[in-house]
Amino acid sequence: MNRKEFLRLVSIGVPAGILLPSFLESCRKKELFDGKTYGGKVIIIGGGAAGLYAAFLLLKHNVDVTIFEAQGRYGGRIFPLNGFSDFPIELGAEECHGQRSIWYDMISSTPGISFVDTEVEEDYIMIDGSLKSLSSLSSDPDITAANNLSDNLGTTNIGGDITADQYLQQNHYSNRTHTYLDALFGNEWGTSNDRLGLQGASDEDKLWTSGDVNFYLKNHSFLSILEEKMPEVFAHIQLNTQIQNIDYSGSKIVLTDQVNNIYTADKIIITVPLPILRDGDITFVPPLDSVRTNAFSRIGMGSGLKVILKFSTRFWADNCGSIFGNGLVPEYWAPGVGGTSVENNVLTAFVMGSYAENLLALGTGMVPAILNDLDLMFGGGVATANFVASHRWNWGMDAFTKGAYSFPIPGGSGAREIIASSIGNKIFFAGEATHTAGHNSTVHGAMETGLRAVEELFKSA
Amino acid sequence: MKRKYSILLFLLCSGNSVFCQISHLNFSASYVYQYAPAWDEIIQTYNFSRSFNSNELNLFINGFEVGGAWNVKIKSGKFEINPGISYQRFTTLAKNNDLRLRASINSYFFHSNFIWNFGQQKFWPNWLSLDPTFNLINPSVRINKKEIALDQTKKYLEFGPAFRLGLETGWIIVDSKHKSEWKPFIRVDWYPEAELFDFGAALNGSYIYNLKDFGPVLQFSAGVRYYFLKESSVEKK
Numbered sequence: 001m002n003r004k005e006f007l008r009l010v011s012i013g014v015p016a017g018i019l020l021p022s023f024l025e026s027c028r029k030k031e032l033f034d035g036k037t038y039g040g041k042v043i044i045i046g047g048g049a050a051g052l053y054a055a056f057l058l059l060k061h062n063v064d065v066t067i068f069e070a071q072g073r074y075g076g077r078i079f080p081l082n083g084f085s086d087f088p089i090e091l092g093a094e095e096c097h098g099q100r101s102i103w104y105d106m107i108s109s110t111p112g113i114s115f116v117d118t119e120v121e122e123d124y125i126m127i128d129g130s131l132k133s134l135s136s137l138s139s140d141p142d143i144t145a146a147n148n149l150s151d152n153l154g155t156t157n158i159g160g161d162i163t164a165d166q167y168l169q170q171n172h173y174s175n176r177t178h179t180y181l182d183a184l185f186g187n188e189w190g191t192s193n194d195r196l197g198l199q200g201a202s203d204e205d206k207l208w209t210s211g212d213v214n215f216y217l218k219n220h221s222f223l224s225i226l227e228e229k230m231p232e233v234f235a236h237i238q239l240n241t242q243i244q245n246i247d248y249s250g251s252k253i254v255l256t257d258q259v260n261n262i263y264t265a266d267k268i269i270i271t272v273p274l275p276i277l278r279d280g281d282i283t284f285v286p287p288l289d290s291v292r293t294n295a296f297s298r299i300g301m302g303s304g305l306k307v308i309l310k311f312s313t314r315f316w317a318d319n320c321g322s323i324f325g326n327g328l329v330p331e332y333w334a335p336g337v338g339g340t341s342v343e344n345n346v347l348t349a350f351v352m353g354s355y356a357e358n359l360l361a362l363g364t365g366m367v368p369a370i371l372n373d374l375d376l377m378f379g380g381g382v383a384t385a386n387f388v389a390s391h392r393w394n395w396g397m398d399a400f401t402k403g404a405y406s407f408p409i410p411g412g413s414g415a416r417e418i419i420a421s422s423i424g425n426k427i428f429f430a431g432e433a434t435h436t437a438g439h440n441s442t443v444h445g446a447m448e449t450g451l452r453a454v455e456e457l458f459k460s461a
Numbered sequence: 462m463k464r465k466y467s468i469l470l471f472l473l474c475s476g477n478s479v480f481c482q483i484s485h486l487n488f489s490a491s492y493v494y495q496y497a498p499a500w501d502e503i504i505q506t507y508n509f510s511r512s513f514n515s516n517e518l519n520l521f522i523n524g525f526e527v528g529g530a531w532n533v534k535i536k537s538g539k540f541e542i543n544p545g546i547s548y549q550r551f552t553t554l555a556k557n558n559d560l561r562l563r564a565s566i567n568s569y570f571f572h573s574n575f576i577w578n579f580g581q582q583k584f585w586p587n588w589l590s591l592d593p594t595f596n597l598i599n600p601s602v603r604i605n606k607k608e609i610a611l612d613q614t615k616k617y618l619e620f621g622p623a624f625r626l627g628l629e630t631g632w633i634i635v636d637s638k639h640k641s642e643w644k645p646f647i648r649v650d651w652y653p654e655a656e657l658f659d660f661g662a663a664l665n666g667s668y669i670y671n672l673k674d675f676g677p678v679l680q681f682s683a684g685v686r687y688y689f690l691k692e693s694s695v696e697k698k
């Protein structure tokens with residue numbers, strides 16, 4: 001071939017080369033289920049993160065969907081407390097865990113959003129009778145051992161299906177860091193070390209893929225993000241509708257609520273918290289098989305509360321993140337970063353599992369006991385003297401949640417896969433406890449299960 | 462698999478000294494069209510789940526490859542080997558308020574490239590080559606230009622080894638002063654299996670949708686290779 005012939009070829013080839021890539025691109029679908037819809041009626045039970053997000057995806061594909069929510073509000077375990085301070089306080093989920101999740105992407109697509117990275121804060125710990133910054137203890141062997149276990153949990157050989165307490169005892173972790181270890185493991189996982197299955201926690205940690213940095217929001221509540229990013233969903237929610245019976249024996253699924261209203265659907269997505277299913281608050285016709293009902297009991301979910309305390313002065317450091325406590329409350333933190341006035345002098349006591357039960361047993365003595373705990377840490381009776389108000393939310397007593405969030409217990413291996421499996425291409429399960437890849441107990445994990453249920457629904461249609 | 466790669470590398474490196482007769486440097490650039498269903502699904506899932514984004518990620522369909530090689534003619538001139546290295550990139554960007562998410566695949570190839578010349582003809586191709594190639598694939602996800610790490614012990618997503626088999630054919634255009642040669646080419650490459658380590662999770666944040674990071678890949682390319690000719694090699698023609 002000579003140059004002339006080559007140039008002739010080039011004059012045809014170049015325009016084709018410019019047009020070809022965009023033509024080839026337009027031949028392939030950029031989105032899963034592009035153009036796909038489902039003609040039947042879909043009902044979602046539960047208006048938390050999983051249910052709302054599943055509805056959002058279905059509505060994008062023009063599916064006829066209704067969410068039934070038992071309470072007079074939507075959001076579930078996303079629940080802001082407004083008016084207590086000059087910024088919304090989260091009674092449920094507060095931190096966005098990692099940067100690689102639908103939830104992070106949704107938050108960051110909200111105009112004007114401002115993240116606070118928890119890594120920039122300084123944490124404090126009550127140890128050997130005084131409050132110290134964690135960074136000043138970087139060479140303390142007991143603190144280092146606790147941090148190492150926390151950082152490397154996924155790769156640690158636990159040596160058996162045992163509780164965190166059993167593991168810590170067997171491996172002679174120091175009593176000096178007892179409460180700190182409870183904060184790092186049990187409390188963080190939504191329980192206490194006497195109940196947490198450390199092998200399960202390690203397995204979940206291994207699967208964690210959304211990143212290790214945690215964020216909270218400066219000027220928005222989590223609920224306001226859902227409202228802003230998925231506005232079309234809220235017209236499809238029916239509040240105060242507690243589904244009590246699901247009859248899936250016929251071709252249509254028949255649902256009955258607390259006042260015997262009857263609804264029918266072709267497919268349903270159940271997103272209620274684990275204890276609602278475990279305790280049989282919803283009955284099924286025909287009954288769920290025993291493998292599934294046993295699996296409900298092989299995942300933990302129980303007591304957990306947040307106590308929010310407001311003070312007239314800020315007696316903790318400005319950069320204070322977490323304060324690991326004395327034995328009464330495993331962890332406090334200062335959520336007031338977003339505040340704009342003195343009204344933001346707020347501390348949250350985050351208490352799970354047996355710690356929560358011990359606190360609740362104090363009844364009206366609970367807040368004075370917490371103030372006393374803070375007085376011991378900060379000295380001079382400063383907490384009691386400056387106390388203004390408190391607000392508590394006990395998730396264990398919330399009739400439609402009955403616990404904080406799901407956690408692994410010994411003997412629980414494989415249970416999440418069972419409870420996540422669908423029934424007969426008609427009933428799909430979502431909700432944080434059904435996450436099978438380590439992201440349970442989080443908002444983004446709950447959303448991912450909503451996505452999984454919608455994918456299963458479309459694939460079955 | 463690892464042994465096979467080492468044999469390949471050995472062939473690649475030893476080629477020069479064993480067969481060496483006339484050698485010269487060449488550079489190539491090509492457009493690459495890719496068909497990789499497993500990787501498509503990762504991006505399709507991202508787009509499906511992020512319909513709140515202001516634009517969608519493109520599939521990894523259109524990419525480019527640039528490379529350099531050292532051409533060695535085997536005695537008769539009928540056969541050549543053209544061992545070399547090349548770099549290939551597919552990239553796509555999603556915008557999301559202030560957030561820019563860029564997903565890319567960067568691949569680094571170590572070619573052997575055995576060429577069979579069947580002489581100048583008018584329109585039909587002048588040569589055919591078989592190119593078993595060892596490569597390293599490095600997926601990347603960047604948020605606002607910052608490479609993301611899935612866990613703090615790993616800085617970037619992992620490099621993965623792969624193997625592709627290429628079939629290439631093309632024409633030879635020699636310039637009038639015989640100082641250079643152009644070889645427009647078309648080629649098809651097949652990976653029996655190629656893996657984008659951690660990419661599904663880096664993009665979607667979870668493994669729960671049974672997304673696979675690995676699968677077969679087919680690529681079609683069209684490009685041109687430019688040869689710097691040595692005097693001796695020109696005289697041979």
Ligand SMILES: Cc1cc2nc3c(=O)[nH]c(=O)nc-3n(C[C@H](O)[C@H](O)[C@H](O)COP(=O)(O)OP(=O)(O)OC[C@H]3O[C@@H](n4cnc5c(N)ncnc54)[C@H](O)[C@@H]3O)c2cc1C
Nearest residue numbers: 046048049050070076077093094095243400431432442443
């Ligand atoms: C104290 C606390 C702190 C947390 N902190 C974080 C955090 O920092 N970061 C994070 O990512 N996650 C956190 N989580 C976890 C996170 O909040 C949950 O994983 C997530 O919100 C669960 O969403 P869901 O849709 O699965 O369940 P839910 O939000 O519980 O939604 C289920 C809904 O079902 C409704 N329902 C129940 N029974 C019925 C019925 N019979 N009929 C109809 N409706 C019914 C309920 O009212 C509820 O609204 C925290 C949770 C708690 C409790």
